[in-house]
Amino acid sequence: xxxxxxxxxxxxxxxxxxxxxxxxxxMFGVMKVVNLAHGDLAVVxxxxxxxxxxxxxxxxxxxxxxxxxxxxxxxxxxxxxxIQSSLDRSVLTTLIVTFGLSVVIENAxxxxxxxNTRGIGANLGLVQDxxxxxxxxxxxxxxxxxxxxAVVVLLGLQYFLSASKxxxxxxxxxxxxxxxxxxxxxxxxxxxxxxxxxxxTVALAGIAYGMYSQLDPxxxxxxxxxxAFAAVVIGGLGSLWGTLLGGIVLGVAQQIGAQINISYEVxxxxxxFLLVLVLRPEGITTxxxxx
Amino acid sequence: MSxxxxxxxxxxxxxxxxxxxxxxxxxGAGALIVVVVLAMFPFIVxxxxxxxxxxxxxxxxxxxxxxxxxxxxxxxSVGQQAFVGLGAYFVLILAINGxxxxxxxxxxxxGCGVVALPLWWLVSRLRSGYFAIATWVLxxxxxxxxxxxxxxxxxxxxxxxxxxxxSPNLLTAYTYWAGLAVTVVSMVAIYVLLRGRLGxxxxxxxxDEVAARSSGARVGLARLLVFVxxxxxxxxxxxxxxxxxxxxxxxxxxxxxxxxxxAFATIIGGLGTIEGPIVGTIVYMVLQxxxxxxxxxxxxxxxxxxxxxxLFARRGLWGLVDEHVxxxxxxVGYYLRTPxxxxxxxxxxxxx
Numbered sequence: 007x008x009x010x011x012x013x014x015x016x017x018x019x020x021x022x023x024x025x026x027x028x029x030x031x032x033m034f035g036v037m038k039v040v041n042l043a044h045g046d047l048a049v050v051x052x053x054x055x056x057x058x059x060x061x062x063x064x065x066x067x068x069x070x071x072x073x074x075x076x077x078x079x080x081x082x083x084x085x086x087x088x089i090q091s092s093l094d095r096s097v098l099t100t101l102i103v104t105f106g107l108s109v110v111i112e113n114a115x116x117x118x119x120x121x122n123t124r125g126i127g128a129n130l131g132l133v134q135d136x137x138x139x140x141x142x143x144x145x146x147x148x149x150x151x152x153x154x155x156a157v158v159v160l161l162g163l164q165y166f167l168s169a170s171k172x173x174x175x176x177x178x179x180x181x182x183x184x185x186x187x188x189x190x191x192x193x194x195x196x197x198x199x200x201x202x203x204x205x206x207t208v209a210l211a212g213i214a215y216g217m218y219s220q221l222d223p224x225x226x227x228x229x230x231x232x233x234a235f236a237a238v239v240i241g242g243l244g245s246l247w248g249t250l251l252g253g254i255v256l257g258v259a260q261q262i263g264a265q266i267n268i269s270y271e272v273x274x275x276x277x278x279f280l281l282v283l284v285l286r287p288e289g290i291t292t293x294x295x296x297x
Numbered sequence: 298m299s300x301x302x303x304x305x306x307x308x309x310x311x312x313x314x315x316x317x318x319x320x321x322x323x324x325g326a327g328a329l330i331v332v333v334v335l336a337m338f339p340f341i342v343x344x345x346x347x348x349x350x351x352x353x354x355x356x357x358x359x360x361x362x363x364x365x366x367x368x369x370x371x372x373x374s375v376g377q378q379a380f381v382g383l384g385a386y387f388v389l390i391l392a393i394n395g396x397x398x399x400x401x402x403x404x405x406x407x408g409c410g411v412v413a414l415p416l417w418w419l420v421s422r423l424r425s426g427y428f429a430i431a432t433w434v435l436x437x438x439x440x441x442x443x444x445x446x447x448x449x450x451x452x453x454x455x456x457x458x459x460x461x462x463x464s465p466n467l468l469t470a471y472t473y474w475a476g477l478a479v480t481v482v483s484m485v486a487i488y489v490l491l492r493g494r495l496g497x498x499x500x501x502x503x504x505d506e507v508a509a510r511s512s513g514a515r516v517g518l519a520r521l522l523v524f525v526x527x528x529x530x531x532x533x534x535x536x537x538x539x540x541x542x543x544x545x546x547x548x549x550x551x552x553x554x555x556x557x558x559x560a561f562a563t564i565i566g567g568l569g570t571i572e573g574p575i576v577g578t579i580v581y582m583v584l585q586x587x588x589x590x591x592x593x594x595x596x597x598x599x600x601x602x603x604x605x606x607x608l609f610a611r612r613g614l615w616g617l618v619d620e621h622v623x624x625x626x627x628x629v630g631y632y633l634r635t636p637x638x639x640x641x642x643x644x645x646x647x648x649x
Binding site for chain 2: 091095098100105106109110114228235239269277283
């Protein structure tokens with residue numbers, strides 16, 4: 007039964023990893039930007055949530071209503087300035103600039119907020135309670151909620167990209183930005199919208215991580231960016247649903263590793279990632295969904 | 298327009314392919330004098346100075362290797378700390394088994410070069426940004442694996458044995474000479490490689506990969522060679538780090554901060570030139586020494602400067618010098634000397 011419990015936990019943490027990954031996937035799919043600062047931006051969103059909750063006393067669960075718009079605006083601004091100007095130069099510049107941003111954010115957080123960990127809503131019933139199925143299986147309520155949020159976000163993104171006007175603009179600009187520009191779509195603005203969407207999901211990821219675990223300045227790269235990337239590669243590049251599946255595979259691998267020996271948790275996840283890289287570099291979902 | 302021609306091709310009347318727009322024989326002599334003077338430093342300066350210089354040698358070696366990867370081969374690795382850590386651990390393991398850390402240093406470099414082969418097989422499937430994060434994951438994985446072995450210190454690390462027999466002054470001097478040797482060997486190796494066939498292939502790939510491939514350039518092999526050499530170089534720097542710190546701690550030697558430092562120093566100095574990492578290391582050391590008492594600030598400032606340079610002065614500080622006085626101290630390209638004068642300088646910065 008302990009193994010069944012591990013697998014259930016793994017599947018549910020997969021939802022969290024998919025939430026980490028969908029912003030990364032979206033930025034790459036649309037702008038061809040691999041945002042190395044992705045995880046650090048999620049941590050920034052988490053810190054913003056901590057600050058807002060402390061200052062305004064909004065209920066913890068509703069803090070996302072403030073943090074998501076803030077991050078979306080920040081995403082639009084960052085895309086229109088820093089990221090677009092690096093894209094105009096070269097892929098190499100984009101990597102250097104986002105890597106620089108990652109290092110600067112991480113060290114600035116360390117400098118201003120110390121290395122202390124911070125949790126979000128640690129004394130909330132939702133965070134502490136779990137559904138008990140028998141004596142062996144305990145499912146944290148928070149993980150179920152995060153999984154549901156991840157599915158809703160992925161469904162929403164899927165619907166937005168395939169059915170809405172802006173979704174069509176985003177897909178058109180992703181396919182051929184010059185042609186989209188000729189047809190009257192300002193691709194820079196469209197990329198800004200896509201970045202705003204991606205950063206909105208990054209904000210949710212940061213808050214979810216802060217509730218599930220503890221935020222600290224190094225969590226952005228050590229955990230969020232690398233897990234997100236592993237989920238994206240396992241699930242197949244550029245596929246939103248593949249990302250969810252990739253997150254689940256990563257989560258299950260980690261939980262099974264932890265079941266063998268708690269210190270194997272992270273390592274087991276990476277080993278599965280490397281195995282996928284060796285056996286199926288195109289990911290485990292072959293059908294390529296839209297980017 | 299770049300002229301990529303073998304010097305052996307039959308020269309037409311009045312045309313000549315040269316390495317540089319001016320004679321650089323004196324550069325070699327100058328470099329030799331600098332190395333000789335640096336080698337005498339333990340006799341003429343305080344040990345505090347040589348200790349700082351060892352740090353500079355580590356950064357310069359790392360930056361030169363990152364420059365080879367990103368500046369010449371277009372491989373943006375964010376996982377070079379894997380080799381820094383492995384180099385340190387090779388020295389630790391050999392020292393535990395009774396081999397002098399100084400003798401272990403070259404073994405560590407070769408060992409890291411060998412380890413780079415299977416790692417390349419893993420990450421070479423991915424391109425640009427995904428390559429960058431994959432190398433990062435690889436470095437994290439290697440650290441997690443090494444932390445599992447309690448005989449080499451597990452998660453906390455171990456002090457480096459085998460150096461207790463040296464007097465403090467002698468140890469400082471030996472460490473300094475080892476550092477100087479690592480840096481000189483690394484830079485000469487890179488210079489020779491880039492002036493040879495490898496440099497030619499990499500230049501061709503940078504200008505047009507498809508054309509290079511269809512002309513029979515062995516692009517994959519060239520990239521593999523660069524990755525192995527960079528692995529060995531970063532491993533040597535890691536071995537030096539272990540000797541200068543007298544201890545090996547996994548979270549310190551496998552820190553992504555190493556890659557941040559080597560990348561920022563290279564970018565600020567000038568990506569894709571031999572001189573760039575030297576200039577960048579000087580900027581790095583000045584900033585680091587000035588801001589030493591302000592914790593992480595030097596890294597924040599270094600990162601911001603590197604981002605600014607990447608956006609607004611893509612050829613870095615050395616690029617600015619080169620633009621204004623047409624100077625390459627260590628030329629690795631070719632120029633066409635026409636009867637009417639010099640051909641146009643070749644374009645530099647790799648586009649991706």
